[in-house]
Amino acid sequence: MTELVNILRLARSDFSYFFRTKWLMAVLLSLNLSDMLIVALVYKQLISSFNYFQFFVPAIIIMGLFVAALDTGRRIWLAIREGVTQYYLALPISTQGIVVAYLLAGGLAAMVYSASLMLIALVILPITAVWNALILLPFLFFLAMGLAGISATLAAFASTHGEFFFAYQQVVQILLLTMSTVYYPIEIVKNYLPPFLTSIVSANPLSLAAEAMRDAFLGNSVPPSSLLNILLASLPFTIVGAAAYFIALRTIQTKGKP
Amino acid sequence: MLDVLRLVWFDLKHELYPPVWIGLEWFSFSAQIFMYGALMSQLVNIPGIPNYQQFYAVGFVVMMTFDVGSHAGREFVEAAHEGRLPYLLSLPISRSKLFLSIALKGGLELALMLMVPFGIILAMIGNLSLVSMAAAAATLFFLGFGIAGLMLGLSFIAFKSSDMYSAITTGLSALLIRFSTVMYPLMFLARASPGYEVVARFSPLTYGADLAHLFLGFDPGMLLNPTIAVAVLTALAVSTLGVCTFLLQRLVEGVKSG
Numbered sequence: 001m002t003e004l005v006n007i008l009r010l011a012r013s014d015f016s017y018f019f020r021t022k023w024l025m026a027v028l029l030s031l032n033l034s035d036m037l038i039v040a041l042v043y044k045q046l047i048s049s050f051n052y053f054q055f056f057v058p059a060i061i062i063m064g065l066f067v068a069a070l071d072t073g074r075r076i077w078l079a080i081r082e083g084v085t086q087y088y089l090a091l092p093i094s095t096q097g098i099v100v101a102y103l104l105a106g107g108l109a110a111m112v113y114s115a116s117l118m119l120i121a122l123v124i125l126p127i128t129a130v131w132n133a134l135i136l137l138p139f140l141f142f143l144a145m146g147l148a149g150i151s152a153t154l155a156a157f158a159s160t161h162g163e164f165f166f167a168y169q170q171v172v173q174i175l176l177l178t179m180s181t182v183y184y185p186i187e188i189v190k191n192y193l194p195p196f197l198t199s200i201v202s203a204n205p206l207s208l209a210a211e212a213m214r215d216a217f218l219g220n221s222v223p224p225s226s227l228l229n230i231l232l233a234s235l236p237f238t239i240v241g242a243a244a245y246f247i248a249l250r251t252i253q254t255k256g257k258p
Numbered sequence: 259m260l261d262v263l264r265l266v267w268f269d270l271k272h273e274l275y276p277p278v279w280i281g282l283e284w285f286s287f288s289a290q291i292f293m294y295g296a297l298m299s300q301l302v303n304i305p306g307i308p309n310y311q312q313f314y315a316v317g318f319v320v321m322m323t324f325d326v327g328s329h330a331g332r333e334f335v336e337a338a339h340e341g342r343l344p345y346l347l348s349l350p351i352s353r354s355k356l357f358l359s360i361a362l363k364g365g366l367e368l369a370l371m372l373m374v375p376f377g378i379i380l381a382m383i384g385n386l387s388l389v390s391m392a393a394a395a396a397t398l399f400f401l402g403f404g405i406a407g408l409m410l411g412l413s414f415i416a417f418k419s420s421d422m423y424s425a426i427t428t429g430l431s432a433l434l435i436r437f438s439t440v441m442y443p444l445m446f447l448a449r450a451s452p453g454y455e456v457v458a459r460f461s462p463l464t465y466g467a468d469l470a471h472l473f474l475g476f477d478p479g480m481l482l483n484p485t486i487a488v489a490v491l492t493a494l495a496v497s498t499l500g501v502c503t504f505l506l507q508r509l510v511e512g513v514k515s516g
Contacts, residue, residue: 026425030432038436041450046302046310046442167278174286178293188300 006093007101014075014105019112024071032064032117036124050185057125058213059182062140062206065114066176069144070169072106073151076245077158077165085252095249099152099242106148111141125217132216136209139230143209146234149241156248180206205233261351265359270366280370283322287375291315304443306477315379316474317440319372319398320467326371327402328431330364331409335423338413361403361499368402383474394473400491401466407498408462438463439471443480465490 019025036057044053079085088098115137122130150172158165179201181189189201201207212226273279291311295318299311307313337343346356376398380391412430415423437454438461439447448455458464465487472481 023421023424023428027428027432030429034432034436038450038454039441042442042446042454043302045446045449046304048303049301052301164278167282170282171285174289178289183294184297184301188297191300192297 002092003094003097006091007097007104010088010091010093010098010101011105011108014072014102015109017075018068018071018105018109028064028067028113031067032060033120035060035063036117036121054125054217055185055214056183057121058217059210061114061117061121061213062209063177063182064117065110065140065144065209066147066206067173068113069106069110069147070151070173071109072102072148073153073155073165073169075106076102076152076155080155080248080252085249086256089249089253095246095253098249099246102152102245103145103148103238103242106151107141107145110144110147111137114140114144121217132219132221133213136212136216136222136227139212139227140209142231142238143205143234146205146237146241149238152241153244156244176204176206180204180210182206182210203233205230205237208233262355262359262362265346265349265351265356266363266366269359269363273367273370277370283371284374287318287322287378290318291378304446304480306480307443312379312382313471313476314441315375315382316471316476317467319375319379320401320440320463320470321435322372322375323368323398323402323466324405324431324435324463326368327364327405328409328427330360330367330406331413332424332427334360334410335413361406364402364406365399368399372398379474386475390473390475394470397466397469397473397491400495401462404462404491404494404498407495407501411498411501434461434463437461438467439481440467444468444482445480462490462494 040053040056040060043056044051046052079088089095093101118133122133151169154168154172155165158168177183179197181201181204186198186202186207190198193201208226208230212222212230215222215226291314295311295314298314299309302310304310304313334343337346347353349356376395380386409427412423412427415426435441437447437457439458440463444455444458444464447458465482468481469484469487469491472478472484472487478484
């Protein structure tokens with residue numbers, strides 16, 4: 001019971017740190033809102049075959065979730081670099097507890113951030129079935145934990161290579177976003193990429209979440225198989241991220257440094 | 259002059275050993291052009307621009323120029339906060355030579371980052387004269403200097419709060435890019451909302467992008483008057499660099515390193 005309370009305390013501390021970082025909030029909000037209110041609207045004028053605004057706005061919520069979840073890695077990296085991790089390891093909480101606390105905080109922060117984007121999106125793109133969008137939130141939480149896991153893995157790898165963390169993060173961000181259906185429909189991807197790469201694009205958790213979000217915004221009920229796919233696609237990332245961060249913490253415990 | 263070159267090398271060698279950030283820019287350009295640009299090209303339909311991928315590629319290089327220019331400004335602020343600037347100021351070298359070395363380093367960094375992407379664009383478009391290639395490159399350099407000057411001019415905010423500086427510059431960057439013609443011609447911004455066109459005319463990127471597009475052979479009917487664009491870019495580079503040199507000479511002498 002004490003362990004659980006300590007995990008929740010640590011998670012709360014990391015969660016509030018995310019929202020207190022003013023420059024980060026400015027970056028995320030300016031990027032996501034300008035994408036929603038400028039880029040989506042202008043591309044709607046450039047694309048005549050379908051309503052790109054309706055297509056892209058739900059995906060921006062997923063982009064926000066992704067970028068916010070990736071920030072977990074920056075916080076882990078910063079804690080390792082500045083010795084805060086050593087302080088955490090001295091607290092009456094297990095190493096596994098620290099890992100769980102960070103992933104919980106990362107998942108929750110990203111979900112709350114994307115929920116706020118969803119509220120804005122609901123104002124500019126009204127939907128009849130709000131419930132369909134809200135039902136996605138717990139699944140977005142799992143997805144965010146998976147994405148936080150990817151970020152934790154990068155932070156664990158970068159702990160010995162200084163500021164390369166940001167380079168790793170940017171590569172992952174570019175690859176996951178461009179190799180997804182966040183910006184374009186899968187039919188277009190099929191026309192351009194070979195079948196092997198198209199299946200990677202389809203299985204990308206960002207594609208799965210973006211498609212589910214689009215369904216919700218169109219007023220369609222999200223198929224249970226889509227929700228299950230989001231869970232299944234997120235799980236490996238969460239496990240790998242947790243294991244990588246756990247190993248990094250153990251190394252710090254035994255060697256005193258990453 | 260040897261002092262200036264030595265200072266340039268002192269700063270530049272961090273970028274080259276290892277050249278992670280340069281490689282990352284090249285990777286980012288390739289992913290954006292050969293995935294995002296190529297796929298969006300199948301969706302976008304602009305009369306007068308048969309290949310959107312090429313239009314986007316030129317715009318993306320303008321965005322890269324903007325990034326490198328703003329990075330120069332941020333780096334100056336970091337140098338002040340980390341104590342490197344007071345060290346440089348204590349060297350037996352005149353202030354004008356110090357500022358010349360900062361400007362030269364920025365120019366060389368821009369050349370290194372853009373070398374490969376610019377080459378790819380020239381190969382993609384083909385059939386360009388030496389004059390138009392040189393004019394496009396000069397446009398990018400002018401824009402880079404103007405943006406670096408703008409960010410340096412804003413650096414006085416950082417001496418009060420570096421967080422506020424990061425928030426303002428990143429927020430401003432997102433808006434300057436979205437409200438510009440790097441990704442779409444001006445007429446489509448006007449179609450999305452007449453107010454967007456008005457705002458876009460205040461973004462220096464609009465003039466940089468339109469001028470670069472013009473020199474690289476895009477339909478002049480879709481672009482701004484080149485005489486006005488040249489005048490705006492020249493005014494931006496001269497005024498921001500002039501003003502910030504004047505201001506910084508006063509600011510940095512008593513700079514706080516905390």
